[in-house]
Amino acid sequence: EIVLTQSPGTLSLSPGEGATLSCRASQSVSSGNLAWYQQKPGQAPRLLVYRASSRAPGIPDRFSGSGSGRDFTLTISRLEPEDFAVYYCHQYDSSPRTFGQGTKVEIK
């Protein structure tokens, strides 16, 4: 099983600042089969990025994904008020599929 470890656990930032979220896999995720999701309280997760760096339809370009192998990053260039939420990485390369434990981006 591929274990995904996200860091930091919580990021306290102000609107307008940039955010860098990390996801490290216990083994290589081939073909970059890694996705990022945003989840707000009481809502379902929303797909932001798939295949490590492809932005999902309708996702603003301030969200970008990068990385390969074991190390992946989600960058939010300038935080908008609606971006404060929990973010999860997810590998769909091998079974069982796994999620990271989440990074909470909160308002400072």
Place this chain on the structure above:
Amino acid sequence: EVQLVESGGGLVQPGGSLRLSCAGSGFTFSSHWMHWVRQGPEKGLVWVSRINHDGSSTNYAASAKGRFTISRDNAKNTMYLQMNSLRVDDTGVYFCTRDRAPATYDAPDIWGRGTTVTVS
């Protein structure tokens, strides 16, 4: 509009059973792999099970193997999760999701709003 709607959750005693349903609409349901994902109270996301587009292949998390059965009826655009021998740690919101690309594995892109299962 592309959407997934879950139903069937509820309160059940340990050892009991529940059958969850997930109805898809607005897309070719029979073309997509589908999954169940659980989120415990104030917890993260846990993948539970997946079924391929025609139902010929299934997969389960270790915690679900032998107790849960995933299935689908493409004529009804509906996926199911039969959950038996339920335990307290099965409690949570169960989301159904579909993989983005047809007929192969991909990132889940569409999620339902979830149905709540409470084992107590």
